[in-house]
Structures are given as C-alpha cells and as structure tokens.
Amino acid sequence: MTTAFDGWILAAQGPSRLGTIDVVTRFLFERGCYVTEHHSFDDRLERRFFIRVEFCDLPVEAQEEFRAALAERLAPFSMEFELVPPGHKPKVVIMVSKADHCLNDLLYRQRTGALNMDIRAVVSNHPDLEPLVRAHGIDWHHFPLSADHPERKPVQERRVIEVIEGSGAELTILARYMQVLSAELCQRLDGRAINIHHSLLPGFKGARPYHQAYAKGVKLVGATAHYINDDLDEGPIIAQGVEAVDHAHYPEELVSKGRDIECLTLARAVKQHLERRVFLSGRRTVVF
Amino acid sequence: MTTAFDGWILAAQGPSRLGTIDVVTRFLFERGCYVTEHHSFDDRLERRFFIRVEFCDLPVEAQEEFRAALAERLAPFSMEFELVPPGHKPKVVIMVSKADHCLNDLLYRQRTGALNMDIRAVVSNHPDLEPLVRAHGIDWHHFPLSADHPERKPVQERRVIEVIEGSGAELTILARYMQVLSAELCQRLDGRAINIHHSLLPGFKGARPYHQAYAKGVKLVGATAHYINDDLDEGPIIAQGVEAVDHAHYPEELVSKGRDIECLTLARAVKQHLERRVFLSGRRTVVF
Amino acid sequence: MTTAFDGWILAAQGPSRLGTIDVVTRFLFERGCYVTEHHSFDDRLERRFFIRVEFCDLPVEAQEEFRAALAERLAPFSMEFELVPPGHKPKVVIMVSKADHCLNDLLYRQRTGALNMDIRAVVSNHPDLEPLVRAHGIDWHHFPLSADHPERKPVQERRVIEVIEGSGAELTILARYMQVLSAELCQRLDGRAINIHHSLLPGFKGARPYHQAYAKGVKLVGATAHYINDDLDEGPIIAQGVEAVDHAHYPEELVSKGRDIECLTLARAVKQHLERRVFLSGRRTVVF
Amino acid sequence: MTTAFDGWILAAQGPSRLGTIDVVTRFLFERGCYVTEHHSFDDRLERRFFIRVEFCDLPVEAQEEFRAALAERLAPFSMEFELVPPGHKPKVVIMVSKADHCLNDLLYRQRTGALNMDIRAVVSNHPDLEPLVRAHGIDWHHFPLSADHPERKPVQERRVIEVIEGSGAELTILARYMQVLSAELCQRLDGRAINIHHSLLPGFKGARPYHQAYAKGVKLVGATAHYINDDLDEGPIIAQGVEAVDHAHYPEELVSKGRDIECLTLARAVKQHLERRVFLSGRRTVVF
Known part of the structure; x- marks a missing residue:
C-alpha cells in the first residue's frame, strides 16, 4: 500500500x-x-x-x-x-520469545509496505509463535533455551548465527526476545541488531521493568529501541516513546498499556534503520 | 484572570x-x-x-x-x-538558587491566578534573584551556603525553617534549589515540599542530569516533580513531563530546552497539590 | 493475556x-x-x-x-x-471497506484481551477483507454498495441492520467504513456506534482529509473517534489522537503515518465505551 | 544564558x-x-x-x-x-492587546537568550500592558482602536507601520493581537509577521475558539503559529501545539489551559524563523 x-x-x-x-x-x-x-x-x-x-x-x-x-x-x-539502490528490500531475521505483539506488528507493517523489508526467518527459544509465523509463510526456527542448562547456550547461539548468516540478513530485530545474548553474539551483531527494551532507558534496566516502574510510582512509562552492544540494555539508543499512566495502573495494566508504545517505538527505529537514517557516533546515534 | x-x-x-x-x-x-x-x-x-x-x-x-x-x-x-473552604489561598515559600525560570513561571502563574497560592517568601543560597523577587513585593531571604563550609549547613537550614514556619506556609516549593537538604529538614518538610528534578526519574539522579542524558544519547529528556523525602531524588512522584530531542542538541541545548518542561511539570504538580488532588500511598502518589 | x-x-x-x-x-x-x-x-x-x-x-x-x-x-x-456483571463480554459488529489496519488492530486486541469484546460479525461493502475475517473464525457479510446505484442503499442498509440486530450486538464499530450512512441507520445506531474519522475534527471533515491536511500545510495530523449521529462527522467526540508531521510528508505519507494514530484512537474509544466510561451529555461526552 | x-x-x-x-x-x-x-x-x-x-x-x-x-x-x-552573520540579533516589533501571557513569555526568552532577538517596540490597541513593557526598558506605543470607529483603522495602522519600519524590524510578532489587520497591512507584512491563533487551524477559525472547542466537545485543544497573509487565519502554518482536555474543562478553563500551549507554540515558531529554518513553499512552509 x-x-x-x-x-x-x-x-x-x-x-x-x-x-x-x-x-x-x-x-x-x-x-x-x-x-x-x-x-x-x-x-x-x-x-x-x-x-x-x-x-x-x-x-x-x-x-x-x-x-x-x-x-x-x-x-x-x-x-x-x-x-x-531504488527498491532495495533488506533481508531481516526476527528473534522472539513468547510475547507476540511486536512480531505481529512487524509482520503487518511488512505486509502493507510500511516497513520495506523482507523477513527471511523468525527464531525463538519458545514454541508458542510458530503458527503465527508459518501463517505468513516465513521460516520458523525453534531453538530452546532454559535457565536450567546454561551450558547449552553456546550451541543455541551458534544455531541462531547460522540462521542469520545463512539468510543473508542485513538486520536482526529482537522483538521482545527475553534472553541475554552472550558477548560473542553481541559482537557479531554489533550495529546490525535492534532490541526493544520496555522502559525509558537508562531507567529500569534488566528484568520486569513495568513492575519496577509501578514500585517507583512513575507517571510515564516508555520503551527504548537501541542497537545491541556488549553491555545489556546499554547500546546506542535509536528511538524512545512514552505514555502517561496513573495510580490506577497496576503492574499488569502497565504491561498491557506498554505494548502499544513498544510496537510503535520498535517500528520507528526499524524504519529509520532501513532508510539508512541512523549513524553510530560513539555511544550515541545520529538520526536524520 | x-x-x-x-x-x-x-x-x-x-x-x-x-x-x-x-x-x-x-x-x-x-x-x-x-x-x-x-x-x-x-x-x-x-x-x-x-x-x-x-x-x-x-x-x-x-x-x-x-x-x-x-x-x-x-x-x-x-x-x-x-x-x-472556597477561596482558600494556601501560603507558600519558594526556595531557589541561581536559575530563575521556574521561579519566574510560578510568580507569573500566581499573578494571573492560574496557581491559587500566596507566595509569602523566597529563600535562596545565592543573591542573584533578589531583584526579581522584590519587584513582585515578596519577602526575600538570602541564606548563603557554600561547599567550603559544610559545617554551616545546620545553621543555614535552621534559618530556612524559621522562614517556612514563621510564614505559616502550607507548602514549600524547591524551584531548582541546587542543594541537598539534610535528613532533618527533609523530615520536617515530609509531604509538604515539592521539588523539581530535571530528569525523568529514576533515570539520571544527582548532578548535571542533562549532561548525563547527552552522554547516554537519549531521545527524550524530561522533568520530575516529587515530594521531598529523606532519600535524594527518591520521593513520591507527582508529575512527569517529557520532550523529544535529537543528536543536534548538545548538553547546553538540553539545558535550555529542558527549562520549558521543568516549568510546566512543576506548575502542574503544584496546581494538583494546591487543589488537594494528590495523596501519598506508600512510596507512590494517587493523583485525582 | x-x-x-x-x-x-x-x-x-x-x-x-x-x-x-x-x-x-x-x-x-x-x-x-x-x-x-x-x-x-x-x-x-x-x-x-x-x-x-x-x-x-x-x-x-x-x-x-x-x-x-x-x-x-x-x-x-x-x-x-x-x-x-463481572466478565461480561459485549457483542460487537464491525463495519469496514477496503482498508484493514483498524480491523486488524481490533482483531488483535480482542484476541489478547486488551479489548474485552466478542466480535460476532464483520460487514463490508467490498470483498477484500473476507480472508482476514474468516481466518479469525468470524462471520463475514459482503453487502456491495456502489455510487452508481444509490437506489440500492436502503436495501443494503436493511441487511446491515439485520446483521447487527440478529447478532445481539451492543456496539457497532465503523473501522474505516467509507460510506455515508442514511439518517435512518444513524438514528437506529444512535449512541451505539463508534466511527473513526481520519482527521482532528472539526478540521477536515468529509473526503480525503489527509489530502486536505497536506494542502493546508498543517504540522499535526490526527484522528477522531466519535459516536454516530445524524450529521456526518459531527457526532459526540470520545477520543482524539495526534501526531507531528512535516513538509517531507506528501499526502500518501500522511495516509500511511495516520494509520497508527487511527488504530490507537479507535481502540482507546472502544475500550472506554466497553468499560462504560463514556456518557453522552448533549452534543459532548463525559469520559471517566 | x-x-x-x-x-x-x-x-x-x-x-x-x-x-x-x-x-x-x-x-x-x-x-x-x-x-x-x-x-x-x-x-x-x-x-x-x-x-x-x-x-x-x-x-x-x-x-x-x-x-x-x-x-x-x-x-x-x-x-x-x-x-x-554570527551573533546577528534580528530587530523585532511585538503587537498585543490585553492578554499578557505570550508577551511575558517572549520577554523572558529574550532576556535569557533562548530567543536571540532584539525587541525594539511593543504596539497595542489597549493601554493595559504598558507597565510590563516599560519595566523591560522597551518602547511602548498605544494606538487605540475600537469597533465603534472603524474609519480610524487606516490611521491606526499607518502608525503601526511607522513603528515597524522606523524600528528596522525584520519580524513582527502578533502575540495575541485581537484585531483583524487590513489587507494592506497584511501585504506589507507578508512573510515577515507571525501570528498565534488559539486553535488547531483550520478548526475553530475566528473569534472565541476555546468556546467553539467547548461546544464541539473536543478532547484536544491547540494553538497554531502562522505567517500573516491576506486571508484571516489562513496564512502558512509554521508550528502547531496541542494539549489533552476533558469534560471537566469549562470554556474558561480551556482559555486558561491554552495559555501554555500558545506560549510554547509561538516561541517555537519565532525561534525557527529567527534561525532561518522556515521557508515559504506555496501556501505551506518547509521547516528544517
């Protein structure tokens, strides 16, 4: 369209x-x-x-x-x-866990042309989103990973890398992939992978940011799209979005309310990246 | 008006x-x-x-x-x-240092009736804003304080308390007062003093938040109005505001750009407090 | 969820x-x-x-x-x-034409529980969205309507009414239904149908509002969700959303950029209606 | 600063x-x-x-x-x-009526250097704001104008033009000047005068836009800064701002709430103009 x-x-x-x-x-x-x-x-x-x-x-x-x-x-x-060149459609791989809102949004934007990209594969550490991905005719890879077997992470990540490199992806999108990447994988993806974190970084790094936000009693929640680098939630920021909340939003409502702003912020960052509007300048980005 | x-x-x-x-x-x-x-x-x-x-x-x-x-x-x-009762006009004391934007804004809003309050006195650790305050016919108190003489802080704060209590103030507003209050003063003002911090707390606590924000490369800067309690920049949040920035904003431009959102956020919190819309609920606020 | x-x-x-x-x-x-x-x-x-x-x-x-x-x-x-009562899930009918973004968004929000409703049927004057609707296991009704045969409108609308009343719908959502409803249908749906108009009403009523907005050179575009009444685009407003644009947005980019704010604004209004937060007060709404 | x-x-x-x-x-x-x-x-x-x-x-x-x-x-x-050249400080004339919020804001921004301009004179059709202007050491001109004597308008406007041209002003700012300018004055100021209208144009043109907005029941109010041309409230738009409102805002509260967004929107447009970021392109503007 x-x-x-x-x-x-x-x-x-x-x-x-x-x-x-x-x-x-x-x-x-x-x-x-x-x-x-x-x-x-x-x-x-x-x-x-x-x-x-x-x-x-x-x-x-x-x-x-x-x-x-x-x-x-x-x-x-x-x-x-x-x-x-005109009409170039970059190849992309998406990584997810169980939450489907960002993936669903990216698939829709690819379909309508709002994001000019070619999603080659979706990789997940959980089986849940296979039907959604297959319904779009896109390759699906389930590479399980559990906290009980940390020793399997290197093998799992090697398989992730094979998919990314095998598909010729220019960009990897972590659309709520709830795993910490190893330093090695981070380096390989340096400047070529975008993550969405569900807080206004540098506030509420790490796990369960909406629960942290509730405990702190903030009046705004947000999301941050950033490049992956070797320090968790510390890569160069591309885009941030924000939404007003109030005392009546319990943690589960913040989670729900945050979904829209996560989708919008990730889509904005991906669009800017695809259009070559984003440059790395030290630990910061220049976005035209 | x-x-x-x-x-x-x-x-x-x-x-x-x-x-x-x-x-x-x-x-x-x-x-x-x-x-x-x-x-x-x-x-x-x-x-x-x-x-x-x-x-x-x-x-x-x-x-x-x-x-x-x-x-x-x-x-x-x-x-x-x-x-x-109808028409009640709460007495207020304002504390400032050198920056005048929040003070100027509060004075204007008092004058036009946008904030229904009676500013009884302004206290500062610097002499700079005396003319502005006197031009409005408001009591001015200059209680110097310097990092070289920390031992004088208890005396200085005792004088601050005398002004607040002597004026019958229901509310103290820290309109960019650039000093850390002692635990004792914090306790005395608990729930009765509003501070404006020039960042989206809990991001960028402490000194020079705009310079921290620049270094981090954020795409949004903000301000947080909160009640004073005994933990610096950790009191219950009343209001937060935010503004988009980009790579072309050097630290000094963030400082300049942030002034508007500081004024607006502080004024909003003060208005809500004056209208008795704010309740403390644990470490959070309920704002109707 | x-x-x-x-x-x-x-x-x-x-x-x-x-x-x-x-x-x-x-x-x-x-x-x-x-x-x-x-x-x-x-x-x-x-x-x-x-x-x-x-x-x-x-x-x-x-x-x-x-x-x-x-x-x-x-x-x-x-x-x-x-x-x-607790757990009540209102029955809803959705009307669409060719554009699928609002429908797609409503289907997703129903599925995740973000909107607590039961979509009983989708009615359209075009055949395009049948696969999307059927894929969700929802009844689909194609009642064609063309400008060439205005005399068929009463019959077409009678069939629409049959679907709405037959399904027991409490609410009808016009999710970019690009037809003017007759006065009779409007009256039957009075206060029970929500339309999304792709402009900040009362600006840019009628057809092709983004093209009007481009010609006027506005710096903000928006969307308005409102109840249907008998005057086109004049029903009581429930919610409005807005997004910044600039000179580089040609009309087709405004159309594209506007989709997000249309989806969000419509979803917000529907949620408020479903939660019984919206009251009609003359030509205005009270929204708690 | x-x-x-x-x-x-x-x-x-x-x-x-x-x-x-x-x-x-x-x-x-x-x-x-x-x-x-x-x-x-x-x-x-x-x-x-x-x-x-x-x-x-x-x-x-x-x-x-x-x-x-x-x-x-x-x-x-x-x-x-x-x-x-570096350090150039454009000369400016401001026109006002009775409302002082935009004027007060522009004076403050001039004083702090947020707006790099040299206000040479303020012209008004009412006497009210003389003390504020004189307190800043700026020339004040009171040229009365009343609806009872429309025949005096040409003479009044000639005096306005004398002030503008005599001061060497590059820019004239209509900071809530509540008079319709004649076609002749508009032409003389074409592209060199910025007006603030207290609505989101093209909605609510003309008089008492906040009262119109209340009657319509909008959920957003706004302000529009635009260049003057010969059609009232139809000149090329430079900047627009917006703020959420609800059913509890009666017309007088919309007026009060609108002041902030008027100040911010006008100041933004003036800053962009002073920095030569604004270009006229037909009936639209390009703003870098």
Whole structure:
C-alpha cells in the first residue's frame, strides 16, 4: 500500500574535515544525479561528520562503476559509505520469545509496505509463535533455551548465527526476545541488531521493568529501541516513546498499556534503520 | 484572570473498609451539600482508600461545626481528612538558587491566578534573584551556603525553617534549589515540599542530569516533580513531563530546552497539590 | 493475556439534584458491596449528573433482584443506569471497506484481551477483507454498495441492520467504513456506534482529509473517534489522537503515518465505551 | 544564558534544477568555509528547492565580498538567498492587546537568550500592558482602536507601520493581537509577521475558539503559529501545539489551559524563523 521512497540513498561518515560535503555533492553533480533530500551534521564533540543524501537519475546498471568511483573519491577523506539502490528490500531475521505483539506488528507493517523489508526467518527459544509465523509463510526456527542448562547456550547461539548468516540478513530485530545474548553474539551483531527494551532507558534496566516502574510510582512509562552492544540494555539508543499512566495502573495494566508504545517505538527505529537514517557516533546515534 | 474552583474541597483517606464512601456521601447529603465532583480509589495493593469531593451549599460560618461533626463520623473508619473552604489561598515559600525560570513561571502563574497560592517568601543560597523577587513585593531571604563550609549547613537550614514556619506556609516549593537538604529538614518538610528534578526519574539522579542524558544519547529528556523525602531524588512522584530531542542538541541545548518542561511539570504538580488532588500511598502518589 | 477488571460496573446519569450520589452509595453500602473506584461529575452547563462505580461483593445470582431494587430507588431521581456483571463480554459488529489496519488492530486486541469484546460479525461493502475475517473464525457479510446505484442503499442498509440486530450486538464499530450512512441507520445506531474519522475534527471533515491536511500545510495530523449521529462527522467526540508531521510528508505519507494514530484512537474509544466510561451529555461526552 | 549558534547561516531557495546544491557547497568549499549542518529538500509538487547551511571560518569583514560573489554564482539558478552573520540579533516589533501571557513569555526568552532577538517596540490597541513593557526598558506605543470607529483603522495602522519600519524590524510578532489587520497591512507584512491563533487551524477559525472547542466537545485543544497573509487565519502554518482536555474543562478553563500551549507554540515558531529554518513553499512552509 505505502510506496517506499523510489530513489537512491547514500549514507556516509568520516572524521571532520573541510571538503567532506563538497566531495559528495560534486560527485553527484558530475554524474547528473538530482538530489531530492540532503542532511549532514558535524558532531563537534566526537569530531565526526555524517551525511545522508537521497537522489535520482542514476541508471541501476551504472551502480558498480558509480560505487567504485565514489569509493576512490572518498578514500582521501577516510569516509565510509553505503549506497542503496531504488527498491532495495533488506533481508531481516526476527528473534522472539513468547510475547507476540511486536512480531505481529512487524509482520503487518511488512505486509502493507510500511516497513520495506523482507523477513527471511523468525527464531525463538519458545514454541508458542510458530503458527503465527508459518501463517505468513516465513521460516520458523525453534531453538530452546532454559535457565536450567546454561551450558547449552553456546550451541543455541551458534544455531541462531547460522540462521542469520545463512539468510543473508542485513538486520536482526529482537522483538521482545527475553534472553541475554552472550558477548560473542553481541559482537557479531554489533550495529546490525535492534532490541526493544520496555522502559525509558537508562531507567529500569534488566528484568520486569513495568513492575519496577509501578514500585517507583512513575507517571510515564516508555520503551527504548537501541542497537545491541556488549553491555545489556546499554547500546546506542535509536528511538524512545512514552505514555502517561496513573495510580490506577497496576503492574499488569502497565504491561498491557506498554505494548502499544513498544510496537510503535520498535517500528520507528526499524524504519529509520532501513532508510539508512541512523549513524553510530560513539555511544550515541545520529538520526536524520 | 482565571477563576479558581469556587466550592469546598474534602480530601480524605484511610484503610480499605466497607462504608468509607458511604460515610462521606451520607454526611454531605444530610447537610444539604451538593457534590459537583467526586473521585475515589481503592489501592488494593496498599489496602488503602482515597476520596476527594468538591461540593457547595455549605455556609462558611458553619465550617467549624461541620469539621467537628465530620471528624466524629470518620473516626471509626480511621480516616484522616482535609477540608478546604472556597477561596482558600494556601501560603507558600519558594526556595531557589541561581536559575530563575521556574521561579519566574510560578510568580507569573500566581499573578494571573492560574496557581491559587500566596507566595509569602523566597529563600535562596545565592543573591542573584533578589531583584526579581522584590519587584513582585515578596519577602526575600538570602541564606548563603557554600561547599567550603559544610559545617554551616545546620545553621543555614535552621534559618530556612524559621522562614517556612514563621510564614505559616502550607507548602514549600524547591524551584531548582541546587542543594541537598539534610535528613532533618527533609523530615520536617515530609509531604509538604515539592521539588523539581530535571530528569525523568529514576533515570539520571544527582548532578548535571542533562549532561548525563547527552552522554547516554537519549531521545527524550524530561522533568520530575516529587515530594521531598529523606532519600535524594527518591520521593513520591507527582508529575512527569517529557520532550523529544535529537543528536543536534548538545548538553547546553538540553539545558535550555529542558527549562520549558521543568516549568510546566512543576506548575502542574503544584496546581494538583494546591487543589488537594494528590495523596501519598506508600512510596507512590494517587493523583485525582 | 490481559485480565479485564473483575468486578461490577454501575454507570448512571440524571438531572442535577441533591442526593443523586447518596442514593447510589447508600444502596451499595446496604448490600455490602465494596466500591473500588468511584467517579462522578456534575455538568453545570447541561444541569446533568453522571456517576460510574466499580464494586465487588455482589453474588451474580443476586443480579436481577439487585437491578430491580436499584431501579426503584433511582426512579425518584429520574436516573437511568446500566449494570455490568463481572466478565461480561459485549457483542460487537464491525463495519469496514477496503482498508484493514483498524480491523486488524481490533482483531488483535480482542484476541489478547486488551479489548474485552466478542466480535460476532464483520460487514463490508467490498470483498477484500473476507480472508482476514474468516481466518479469525468470524462471520463475514459482503453487502456491495456502489455510487452508481444509490437506489440500492436502503436495501443494503436493511441487511446491515439485520446483521447487527440478529447478532445481539451492543456496539457497532465503523473501522474505516467509507460510506455515508442514511439518517435512518444513524438514528437506529444512535449512541451505539463508534466511527473513526481520519482527521482532528472539526478540521477536515468529509473526503480525503489527509489530502486536505497536506494542502493546508498543517504540522499535526490526527484522528477522531466519535459516536454516530445524524450529521456526518459531527457526532459526540470520545477520543482524539495526534501526531507531528512535516513538509517531507506528501499526502500518501500522511495516509500511511495516520494509520497508527487511527488504530490507537479507535481502540482507546472502544475500550472506554466497553468499560462504560463514556456518557453522552448533549452534543459532548463525559469520559471517566 | 543560552548560547546561540555561533556560526553563519545561509538559507536559499529556487526552482528545482540540477546543480542547486553543488553551486552552494562548492562555493563554500572554495572559500574554506566548514559546514557544520546542512539540510536541503526538493518539494516535488511545487517544483521548488530549499537549502539551509550552517558554516564557520568566514571572517566577518569578508561578508560583503562573499555576498556579492555568491549572488553572482546563484543568479543562473534563479536562487534567492539570505546570509546571516554570527551573533546577528534580528530587530523585532511585538503587537498585543490585553492578554499578557505570550508577551511575558517572549520577554523572558529574550532576556535569557533562548530567543536571540532584539525587541525594539511593543504596539497595542489597549493601554493595559504598558507597565510590563516599560519595566523591560522597551518602547511602548498605544494606538487605540475600537469597533465603534472603524474609519480610524487606516490611521491606526499607518502608525503601526511607522513603528515597524522606523524600528528596522525584520519580524513582527502578533502575540495575541485581537484585531483583524487590513489587507494592506497584511501585504506589507507578508512573510515577515507571525501570528498565534488559539486553535488547531483550520478548526475553530475566528473569534472565541476555546468556546467553539467547548461546544464541539473536543478532547484536544491547540494553538497554531502562522505567517500573516491576506486571508484571516489562513496564512502558512509554521508550528502547531496541542494539549489533552476533558469534560471537566469549562470554556474558561480551556482559555486558561491554552495559555501554555500558545506560549510554547509561538516561541517555537519565532525561534525557527529567527534561525532561518522556515521557508515559504506555496501556501505551506518547509521547516528544517
């Protein structure tokens, strides 16, 4: 239903230096590429520069030559870049446990085109969501994991990695996957996996955040979508959402009320990631 | 400009028991008092019951007899109550340091009647805001305090208490008072002093929360108005507010941007307190 | 998953008169019913009084006698009331056209218990959503209607009414049903049908509100859930939601972005209605 | 207190054509100007292109030569531009009637540097706010206007224009000026005057919008800051703000509650205008 942006996206970054914008815009101009949106930002504390450009008028068959020539131009500026052709649909793997609200929401948004992605597989440590996944014609993998057998975690995670790498996924989404990932898996997914935590981080890290929120008597609950890194619930934040609550919301009602904001916040972060709007800048993100 | 509610307010609470509402509504009915708004809530985890009623048709001269008779009726239910006559304007003392935005906002809202209170005095550990306070014809007290002389704190706080108690203040507002109160002062002000902290508690307790927020890379900043108790930034929360920020907000811009939400959140909490909408329930608040 | 409130709900209203609260609270007290939440409000402009009470400790088998006795007590006050027993699951009919986002959202919330209702049938003037409805095991009715044959509308609406009345539905939800109802159908559904309009009414009534919003250059789009009455898009408002947009949102992106707020706003209004929190007061609603 | 952005701002626009970005970024690069933020957008429906750049490393004394050379470069692209040097403080005139909340807020934001502007004069058709204005050491002009003497309006407006033009104001702010401007004055101020209307336009145009909002029973009230043009309340929208209300807010409470959102919305629009973030694109605005 929704038509995704139908042009090219170029996203690049590098150390702050004179000429970083000019080298990009000049290159595009020389090739006759018309820029429809351009955003750049210099992080003066990190001394790092970020640029994102949407453009058109580049034939798809010219892609490889364009990419090579651009790489050569950007090399003197130590800039890295990503180039995404029109209509590109990134492959994605989703990890879940028992709760289905975020998964259900992501499946719906894929179906309607609100999220321009190709869900290749869903992995879970519980069997519950198999019917929902299979009904959408998507590969399902049940890799059990229990607190009683921590020694099995390395094997379980190796199977997860096989699915992710075997599917060619550019992005892994932890849609309420209720397990702590090992440091090794975190590193492999660094910058390529988004988690939704059901609190406004850094408040209420760890388990049962809505119960913590109730005990504290907060008047706002929220959700945080962030990249995975090696410190639990401490990865760079992409998006946060919030909702007002009051004294009449017992913990179970906070859990229920929080579902909407979790879905919306995760979907927003995934959309921004898919559209190459998110850049890592130290422990923070730049989101255009 | 704003007309405050022109009726009586009755706020009461007690242990959960059958008949707690009936005893109140029956008493009001017998006296011919017409109820225009009624809110009650039973906190089933704390086993405590709260009720707030707005009513009219009670002559002011009948107040004392009414109060005594009501106390007698509520005694068997172990209920405490407050009765506020029409047009009552609570006396207030404000404590500040150097930042003037919350003070300025409170002064404006007093002037326009948006906050129905009578600011009797402003106390500060810095001299800066004297002209603003005097221009409003309000008593000003400068009680210096410095980190170099912690031994002077008890004396300074004794003078603060003298102002609060001498003024007959029902409420003390810490409008960005940048000092940690002693346990003794906290206890004296328990449930009668509101502080504004410039973060979404429990995130970013303590000093320089906007700088902490920047370092963490959050996408939302906020403010928390809470009652003072003996644990710094841990008193029962009355109101919280939030505002979206992005990567382009350096710490100083977060400080600037946060001012609006601090003012609004503090004003909201003060208004709710003045209208007797806030009840303490364990470490949480019930706000009608 | 979500546990609905497990007590009785009593909702009543009548002309403003002394004793309207007392008669209710006294009756409940005499029966030994413990009140867990009570909200009443006197609309001083409409001269009308509203009360909603949640209570427990009434055996289900006592319901009929309780209801009759209460009716007798309230009669002198000209008060109408509704009494809802614990676990009551109202029957609902949903009307749709082609867009599936609101329907999909309502189905999900029914399934998880977030909305405590029993969807008996879905009616549509288009065939598109039949598979989605049948996959949930819900009755599907396709009653075509086209602009070319306005003379068929009375027949089509008669069939709609048959489904609604045949199913025993307490509530009809127009989840993006893109047809103007006849005055006759509106009257039959008066106060018992909720529509979602995809704008912040009264702005952008009528067709293609997002395109109107784009042309006007607004910075906020929204949605309005309201009861049906005989004037298109003019029924009493129950809930409104809003989302920020900017210049980069072309009309098709407003349509896409608006879906979330439509779903959330409709779900909120339906939940409030199902919990008997909504009262009609003239052309406005009182929502507790 | 707040430090304004301490660099140059370049804002330009023109018809959509290949090379519009390159000509700007190349020029800046050749001069050794480092770009810290860049935003451009092509409005594909209006066929118009907008660019805003923040940069540094241009000596202030080079300004005139820089400006002339840039004009020559941009001429072939039919692009207009504005160049704002570091520390530039635009001159502003404010128009008010009796309500002081927006004026008070703007004065405070000027004083703290949150709004980087120089208020040269305040003009009013009522005498009430003279003390507030004079207390800030700002020129005050009382030009009475009454409904009884519409024939005096041309003379009154001529005096207003004299103040605006005599003060060298770049911007006129109508901070709740409760008079309809003549078409002639509107044209003179086209794109250079911001009005705050106390509703979410296009809902509730004209007089007493909060009373209209009450009658309609809306659940959200709002405010709209827009440029003046010749159609009342129809100028291009810059910013909108919104706040939730309920049945207990009578019209006078909506008026009171609306004040905060009026202040915030107007201040946001003025800030965006002062920072050259706002562009006119047909009847809409582009806001970077």
